[in-house]
Each structure stands twice: as structure tokens, then as C-alpha cells.
Amino acid sequence: MNFKKELAGILYEALEGEISVEQLEQAIEKPKNQSLGDLAFPCFSLAKLKRKAPNLIAEELKEKIQSPTFEKVEVVGAYLNLFLNKKLVSEKVISQIMTEDSHYGDQNFGVGGNVTIDMSSPNIAKPFSMGHLRSTVIGNAIAKILEKCGYKPIRINHLGDWGTQFGKLIAAYKHWGDEEKVKQNPIKELLALYVQFHAEAEMNPALEDEGRSWFKKLEDGDEEALSLWQWFRDESLKEFSRIYELMNVEFDSFAGEAFYNDKMDRVIKLLEEKNLLVESDQAQVVELTEEELPPCLIKKSDGATLYATRDLAAALYRKETYDFVKSLYVVGHEQSLHFKQLIAVLRKMGYDWADNMVHIPFGMMLKDGKKMSTRKGKVVLLEEVLNESIEMARSNIEEKNPNLANKDEVAKQVGVGAVIFHDLKNNRMNDIEFSLEEMLRFEGETGPYVQYTFARACSILRKGDWTKDASSQASYHSTWEKEWKVVSMLMEFSNAIKRACENFDPSQVAKYIVDLAQSFNKYYAEVKVLEDSEEKQARLALVYSVTVVLKEGLRLLGIDAPEEM
Template sequence: MKSRIAEQIKIAAGVDFSQIEIESWIEKPKFSTMGDFAFPCFRLAKEFKKAPNLIAAEIAQTFKLKEVERTEAVGGYLNFYLDLPLYSAKVLKEVIDKRAGYGQKDLGKGKSISIDLSSPNIAKPFSMGHLRSTVIGNALANVTEKLGYKVIRINHIGDWGTQFGKLITAYQKWGSEEQVKTSPIAELHKLYVYFHEQAELNPSLDDEARVWFKRLEDGDEEAVRLWEWFRKVSLEAFSAVYEKLNISFDSFNGEAFYNDKMNDVIAMLEDEGLIEESEGARVVRLDDEGLPPCLIQKRDGATLYATRDLAAAFYRKREYSFEKSLYVVGNEQSLHFKQLKAILKKLNILWAEDLVHISFGMMLKDGKKMSTRKGKIVLLEKVLEQSTALAAEAIEEKNPNLKEKQQVAEAVGIGAIMFHDLKVFRQNDVHFELKDMLRFEGETGPYVQYAHARACSILRKAAVKDSSFSNSKVAPASFGEEERAIVMKISAFEEVIEEAFAEWDPSKIAKYAIDLAQLFNQYYAHTHILNELDEEVKAQRLLLLESITIVLKESLRLLGIQAPEEM
């Protein structure tokens, strides 16, 4: 609707501004009494050399659009009041006809966007600290696909680096093959933590670890055998978590995949004269970018994240021809990605700006960062089990006769964890508190899911089938202000999806779902639906409810969360 209003403003005002620019200026008034949309005519004052209130009055005289019932010029603003029955009928029919396809656009036209997400480290537990990259990246992938892009989900597994030297050292000194086979991740993590405790007392252990990692890089048979074993058991454990989260990947190419691809990058840097010696190590200086030098190779010849990520960037561009390459990685890696892009620019790589760091805050427990090294972690798999068990208890209490209780408990329990993360603007920290996540009231996943299930329940009682309104000619003539708020919220879905994509911010979808659920609950509390005597009015209200269920379900799907029809 904003687009159509902008088109008519352009015609009525006779200005040279583009329709898209005018559309970006159109606002949503704070109160419905001020209209459904508003255009600030201050934007045209310089062009027209007139007072904004006069411009508003002049545009109002010639503005014509079928869905707009009336316009009103107030203090430099031109307010638009929609014809509610006409507009509602149009919006709701579109929702019913398109169903899950509502809000879908072809902005991407099939172009590729790669998304580097999750990326846990081998031989370490999948903790709550890994959740953020996983669910934020998955939600952005869903949103990106919704807008017509081809998405490549990449799980850049941390399967290389000095930590493997530490782990191999710890296993050789204190490990038991039998114990590792019995409980691989728990035992390997215990060895990793114990290594750091002992290294504080005996720093020479760090030297031993460096030697083992160099042996691994050089292809030492024993080092490679242990590394492959640690990687295999870790990926098996990770797959169980991803299955619970219903998240899949197109590539598990981790850091080790680029071992044979880094020499080409180093040669390229050498050819351009960008590599310098610094205390025995090799660096690329970035003084002109206001950044510290980027370490490419250590003194012992071992490679680093930057070398590997440069190789990965070139590989992904060749392999996927990406329009954008997204890295969903924490705020603390901001310097790394600035250095990465700066080096690519020095190499005159035109697509350097297409690399985007989607940064996010930390997951905090008791106000502190969770640390794998110090053993202060909360295992994600355990949390998902606990949240599912708590959801099952709540379902048993509220609806003991519910069919498929376990499946619903998993959808609610796991969805609660994901929603709690995604409702927060990604750059802010998230505080881990299980009870807060599972509340059925307030801004939670279960609250949105329950609103969806409640609306589905009403439709079931009314014997409404999925296709019952597909060719409906019902015009919602009885709609008033409560319905207006819901219709306007539903019609904003497409815009919210585009905003979430433009700002790489899935919290916009989560907040939208909360708002729509709240509007539905308010409406349900004050409006007769099933016991409405006027059959035409009843049909109109059921039409509205079915539209709500479609949009709530699709909102949750974009976040990677299920929407049970019964709870």
C-alpha cells in the first residue's frame, strides 16, 4: 500500500523524486486517529519553495486512490485514512490465497548468498554460547530465501588450530581410549579443561602443544589419526543437536578443508608485495586502514584464521558466485573481519565489500560469559532436554488429553529457547534464564505459539477448512478499530521481512509476531466469534482469524520455530 500511495503522491505533486524515495518517507502514525499512513510534506518544502502545510493541502485536493477513503492535511503532514472494508478484503484475500507464500518476493531473482553460521569447535561441547550464531544465521537464511535468493548454509567447523595440539597433548598424557569411546565429547572436554589448569602450573605444556600441532600440520600419522577420531565423534554429537533444532547445512567444510588452498593466497600476497617480516612472523600491514598488522604466518610457519578465511573467501566466490557472503560471528571478531576485507581491498578484489560480518552479543550466564576453556559452560543439548521436560509438565497440567504431547512439548520447549535469543537485537547480549524463556505470557515463544494454537482451535470448532476462504467474496463491512489494527499489522508483514533482511535483524520478525499475537489475544478477549449470531459477521471474523494463523505460523517458520495447532 505504501508503494501505491507513493505513486499517487508523485502524480499529484508532480515532483521528480523517485517513487521508491517517496515511499521511504511515508510513515506509520503513532495513533490510528492520525490516519493509517502519513506523508511529511517538509520533505518537499525546498523543491516547492512553499510551507509544508500548503503543500499537504494541495496534494490532498488531487490525490486519488481507491483504497484511500479520505486524506487530511494537518500541520505539514498529509494523513491517509484507508477504506477499511475494501482494504481488509484485499489484504485478507491475499493472505488466504497465498498462505505460506504471503510476504514472499523475488528481490533476489535466484542470486546466491552464502551464510557462514554455527561453526562450533571440534572436541568441545555444543554449548549455549554456540546457539546465537546458529539460530540467528538460520533465521536470516530463511528470510533471505523468502525474498528470492538462493542460500548456501555453511557450517565452517572449527576443526583445525592450536587447540588440537593442546588436546592431543592432554590425551597422550592423561587420556583413556576406553573413556573417550564411552563418552567422547564429555571426556575430550574434560581433558581440554585439565590441560589449561595444568598449563598454568607448567607453561612448558604449551610448548609441547605447539609441537604436536606442527606435527599435525606436517601430516604426522599419529597426530592425524587422533585428529580424525576427535572430528568424527564431535560431528556425530553435533548432528544430534542440529536435528533437535531442525537446522541443516549445505556445507560442513571447516578450517581443515582450506589447508591445501592457503599457499595460493600467500603467493598472491607475496606477488603484490604485501607481506612483511615481523619478529620472525609474516604479516600484512594495514596502517593506512587504521588497523593493526594482520598475522598471516607464525614464526614456525603455522597458519592462522586470517590466512584460512582469505582462502575460504576466494573458494566461496568461485564455488557459489555469491551476491553477498555473510559471516554470523560474535562481536569480538569485528577486528578480524575488518582486517580480512582490508587485505582483499589491497589485492584489488572488487567483491571485498560483499563480505558482511553479522555480529552479535554474548550469551551470559549469571551475568558472565560462558567459557569452554574454564569449563564454565551450559550444554545446549541438556538445555533443550530440560526445556522440553518443563514444557511437557506445563502441557500435562493445562491440557492432559492433548494428542502427540511429546512432539508439542519439543516444539514448545525448543522453540522457547530459540525465540528467547531471536527476540533480542542481535548485537545485544542475551541473558540465559530457562524459566523466563518458557513463560506462556509476555514476550516469549510459547506466548506466540499459544496464540496461534488458540486461533486454530476456534477455527476447528467453526469447522473452517484451509481452503474455505480461497474464493471468498465476503467483504469485511463490519470491521471496526480493533480489526483495523490487526489488518494493518498483517499488511505490514512483507515490509517487516524486507527490513529484517536489509538490517540482518531477525528480531524484527520476532517482535512482529509478539505484536500480532497480542492484538489477537486482545481481540479474542473482547469480541464474540463462535457465538456471534450474525452469520455474515461471524464469517468475516473467522476470515480474520485464519489470516492471523497463517501469518503467525509463517513468522515462526522464518525464525526456525514450529507452530503447533494444539497446545
């Protein structure tokens, strides 16, 4: 059901093969305003080729277009505008959605290939901040979108569970820690210790050495250090999983930094074998001058490895374990250089699969126009925001629909949906200024708006005693003017998915479902679906189609769709 293609074929015939079908298809566009038509073909470039006025060419083409698919063809200036046959197309689209249900919009270009997605990756013993939200939510949506396009996503939570900060943390705990306090409120307490460490270290630089030496002990397998580390890690994961559960995010792997500790030597050895390691200021680096990049630091002057080394090890491990066709890293934009270097080094090592690695950057969460800093304890906790949002949803329910059956569940779906949608609706690269007010907005282009639209549509189906059998026999009318905008939005779904998948851009889906919801809400205000009319069954089928697509669109973003709210 690709009308662009169909039109391209017709034009190809009409032009007697002067231009390829592919080129024609590319030139066909959607008019800005639907009153101009559903498809348009601009004749400017043809004018050059045929040395004829574009509007004359359009007129000539108009005469040659005869197809039941198009009910009207108009020439406006240099444009050939085509109107689709509403009855025929509506019938096709709606019956397709009714047959395919949630599979409507599925694509198959992934052909089952594994795609690893490095996402979320919070740091142990640190709070799950708003910054981690972005990676989690964007990664999760990309995973679902890829899956819809036929790939097999593998979600990897590359936990920040190793590094010198653990030395500092252990040192701080040994100085000021209180076991009971940590048990009661692990992350808050550990964070407080971490912040205190940095504050005290400013006056007492000896603390830094202490931290370093504890990390050394940790690396050497010191029992006390290890058991503290393990404890911190377990407690942190417990807290994280609470948040993941709230947001309905699951992972296929929690292999974090510590997991690669024993896989680093091999990387160094490989680099040495390939003669890529060079000494520079007592450190070991890979030069990337041909790539016009700064050198990539592999080993510190004290012999310790760095995160580039770790990421190299992880890349190798992932290729060997999952044999990915793509390997994605949903990591903040500030790490762009690191990933450029990482990929360049792998390429230098002779791995051509490095070309399948993609850094998916995103803008930062800012507070007062600046980056949030963990060290100074200047963070906003995701869990608190989620809980506030849920509370807000609950009070809305009390006010608007107090008799709702499962208030808790719905409040959670709506509150969490608002936060997720707020993050996904805009282009990834935009920085987001943290604003609770903005995030807890439930009106306009928001998650709750889309959910609400879905709930109202469901309500119509319920009250109309809709059944698939009855509406599959529906007869459509040629004058489906009011429903046409909705039908043509329904047709756009797979385009939105394609765009989202190609660009790893969930906002395409978010914008699409808002548009669909807007068109449906307009329709809802104009037409009483439940009124008796010849068109009632067809209209119910349209409403059902809208619920299918809205639900699926929300699902792709990781948002639930309650049937009542």
C-alpha cells in the same frame, strides 16, 4: 497492493509534479496511533518550498484526494491523515493471503544469487555452548529470510577442527585419558581433559611444549596423532548433530579448518606474487596502513599459518565453488577487526568481490556479566538448556492440556521454540546475560506466546469447519473496526521481511509476529468468531490469514508451529 505508492501518485498529481514520486513516497509515514489514520503525510518541508503554512497546504491537498482506496482524509496540524477503506482493503489483503498462502510476503530481489553463510562453527572436542547457539540460530534465520527474498542460501559449518588445541588435547589424552570414558561421554570427557591440561600446565610449563609437539606431529601426518584427531572429530560431530536435529538446522557444508590445510600454500604464493607480504618480527604480515588497520598476520615466526590465512583460503574457495553474490559470516562481534582485515587483504589482492563479504556480528552471551571461558570449564551447555526447556514445556502441557495427542513432539517444538525465540527477539548486537529463568519464560513476548496464538487460531478454524472455498466467497463489511487492527498488521508482513533481509536482522520478524499475535489475541478476546453472524465467513478468513502469517513468520525464525498445544 502498495498503498503508500498509490498515495504518492495521488500527491504527485495534486502537487503538479513539484516533488518526485519517490521523495513523496519516502515522506509518507505511518501515524504513531492508528486512531489518527493509516497513512500520514507531514507538510513541513512543503511549507518551506511553497512559503505557506503547512496546515494550509494540508487542507489544500485534502481537497484533491479522491480515491476509493481512502474512506476518510483528515488534517491535524501539519499532517494530512488518511484512512484506508476497510472493506476494500480487507478483502484485498485476505484474498491475497488465501491465494498465496505461505508465499505471502515473498520478495524477489535476490534473483537466485548464491549467498554463503558461515554459521554455527563449533569447536571439535569442546561442548556446544550457549555462545554457539547465537551464531547457529541467527545464521539459520538469516538463511531462511534470504531464501524468502529470492536468494539461495548456502549454510556452511566452518568447524573448528584444527589448531594447537588438538596438540594439547592429544597430550592430555596420552597422560590421563581413558578410552572407555571418552566413548561413553565424549565431549564431557574431552573437555575435562582440556581443562585439566590447562590447570596442570600452569604448574608444569613443559606440558605446553608437549602439546605443541603433538600438534606438529598431527600436521606432519603422524598416524597415531591423526587417528586420535579423527576419533575426537567423529565423536564430537555425533553430539553436535543431535543438537542440530533438535533445533532443525541443516548444513550444506561441513568444510572446517582442517579442510583448508592443503589450500594455504596457494594463498601464501598469491600474496607473495602480489608483493603484499612483509616481514615483521620474523613473522609475515600484510600491512594495512592505508586502511588504517593494524597489519594482518599471515605466517608465524615458526612458519606456521594462522586463522587469517585460513580464512583467506576459505574465502577464495567459496568464491570459486559457489560464485556467491554475498558471503556472510555470522560470527561474534569480538572478531570484527579480524574480518575488517580479512576483507581489506582480499581487496588489496585485487578481488573486488571482497565488497560482497559481510561480517554479521552479534553480542556475547555473558555469565555474571563476563565472557564464558572454555578453558576454565565455565560454560553452559546448550543441550542441557534445551532439555530443561522441553521438560518445562511438557509440564505446562500436563497442567493445561493433558489430553493432547502428541505431547512429546509438541513439548519439543515449544521448548526449543522458546530458546530460539529468546535469542532472536532482540537486536543481534545486544549482549545477553545468560538466564535460564528468562529463557524458559513462556509468557509475554516469547516464542510460546506466538505459538499459543497460532494454536488458538487453528482451533477456531477446526471448530468452525472452515474451508477455503466457503470463505473465499465471504462478504466484508464496511465497519470492520475490530478486525481492522489485525488486517493492517497482516499488511505489514512484507515490510518486516524487507527490513530483516536488508539488515540481516531476524529480530524484525520476531517483533513483527509478536505484534501480530498481540493484535490477534485482543481480537480473540473481543469477538466471538464462531457466533452466527453475516460476517462469520469473513472472520474465519481473517483467522486463517493470521495462521498463515504466524506460521510463516515462525518458520523464518526456525521455529515450528504446533496446531494444538
